[in-house]
Amino acid sequence: MTGSTLPRASVLGVVCAVLLSGCSSGGLGSGSTxxxxxxxxxxxxxxxxxxxxxxxxxxxxxxxxxxxxxxxxxxxxxxxxxxxxxxxxxxxxxxxxxxxxxxxxxxxxxxxxxxxxxxxxxxxxxxxxxxxxxxxxxxxxxxxxxxxxxxxxxxxxxxxxxxTDAVQGPLLARYAHTRLSANRAAVVSDTKAYGTNLAAEFATAFEEVGGKVAFRATVEQGTSDFTKLASQIAASRPDIVYYGGEHPEGGPLSAALKAAGVKAPMAGGDGLHTDGYLKAAGPSANGDLSSQPGISVxxxxxxxxxxxxxxxxxxxxxxxxxxxxxxxxxxxxxxxxxxxxxxxxxxxxxxxxxxxxxxxxxxxxxxxxxxxxxAFDEFGDARSQVASIYQVQKGTWTSIVPVGRLRDF
Missing domain, CATH: 3.40.50.2300 (Response regulator)
Structure with a gap:
């Protein structure tokens, strides 16, 4: 699902003929107002x-x-x-x-x-x-x-x-394994539909490409003290820590991991790709990753x-x-x-x-x-099945994969 400031970047797309109008023309409908x-x-x-x-x-x-x-x-x-x-x-x-x-x-x-x-x-x-x-x-x-x-x-x-998570979870899993050489992952999620499903998609894809999920855990919404969990994760020696959930818990978890000596980056889905995550994690966020469903706009x-x-x-x-x-x-x-x-x-x-x-x-x-x-397919999903990947660099979410497809990694 979940907001970061969007800076201007180099043009990847074509300027729409009438910006903010959806490139539509007038003349739709008729009659009284x-x-x-x-x-x-x-x-x-x-x-x-x-x-x-x-x-x-x-x-x-x-x-x-x-x-x-x-x-x-x-x-x-x-x-x-x-x-x-x-x-x-x-x-x-x-x-x-x-x-x-x-x-x-x-x-x-x-x-x-x-x-x-x-x-x-x-x-x-x-x-x-x-x-x-x-x-x-x-x-x-x-x-x-x-x-x-x-x-x-x-x-x-x-x-x-x-x-959907069927794209963004596996995309980051493949990126972590092939581009970051991550072989061991710790996977944590909250108990909500979004977080549990996203974590499952990541874990399945990570093992499909040859990685090992060395640690699994869940946390309740509203948890703020992650000291014990961070210590357990550190003992599993992960190359990457994946969190399926949103920034109110994700930010503090990232800070606790770094305090516990975990040098591996924390990663997650769009629920982490927010300014709230940056504020909650503080300097610990640098190097962390998130996926975003859709193109880097x-x-x-x-x-x-x-x-x-x-x-x-x-x-x-x-x-x-x-x-x-x-x-x-x-x-x-x-x-x-x-x-x-x-x-x-x-x-x-x-x-x-x-x-x-x-x-x-x-x-x-x-x-x-x-x-x-x-546009929409027969299930109501967006026809454009792509996701993007961001990394926190100098305290800001920065796009490192503007348009990602599963076949790319």
Missing amino acids: ITVTIGVDGPLTGNLADLGLGIRYSAELAVAKANAKNTVPGVKFILDAKDDRADEQAARANGEAFAADPKVVGVVGPLTSSSALAMAPVLSKAGLAEISPSNTAPALTWGADYRAAGKKRQYPTYFRTVT EGLASAFTYLDAYHQAGHEEEPGPFGPYAYDSTWALILAVGRARQGGNGTDLTGPELRKAVADALQDISFFGVTGDV
Whole structure:
């Protein structure tokens, strides 16, 4: 799932013809003006609020742009942002509220996979489109037993703009073994769906390429004292320590490892790729690694105008790694509304008919956005199955693999 400041870098992508418009043209839909609501769900308070607010503010930029450009003639968009505090029960309740509001045509979010597993069944039952900029658990689109039973789409209205742990976990495992010559790994995770799945993906891939997982452990959410665990990890003599989880626990764990004399870098997924991790780990973070589902967007020219607009808005929170994907998720919904608005009988759709048509239209949406090409496969996953790898250098997350594919390592 989980935000670091995005510096400008050399241009890797092609400048979009109309930045921040998703390269769309006007003329979508017709008829009298209606107001439709796009929901946003994520942690707007709590220790993951920096990421949730980055998603919210990015969605606001997309909605403001669509309204200013009249991207969908006859439609005014408003945003309804709800706080789930990264709590599954709150996410489910928010999903029920969105489903009960007839003006809501789609939802962006939630941040965490655990929240999505609680919300997706609710929105799917209501026929309400959901598109996440950050969920990475493969189970959301393939099913929990996809390895044994094969991939099967779980929720016909669920989509995401980032790739999954089935890519980012193995990518970092292969990179660690082939590029860092890591042969022994200690693997730790929290107990949430995101962390446990990501750690399992890393461990499986690490051993498949010839590495050995010498130590396994789990920690409870909210743990702050890692002294004993760090000592146990040090005794296992790892070449790399992998943590499946988020930065509130990951940062202190990194600091404890270095204090225990562990010289191996700590690595993890997008849950560590945050400014919060840098603050919590302090100088101990230097050399640590994280993967990020999707391309390293700071190298895309299409992200420059988005970043300028975001910072000009004066938000204290940075967009984080998921802000750009939240912008594109929102834009995908906006384009789906434009495509769905005109019914087959030539009349503009509204209400339940529009909601269903938006969910159906989202499957075929394709455009070049802030994060590059945006499109969805038959499971609702992003067609672009790539991840990037970052390293903390001089206290800053720095991209070292801007575009990574499993075949590269």
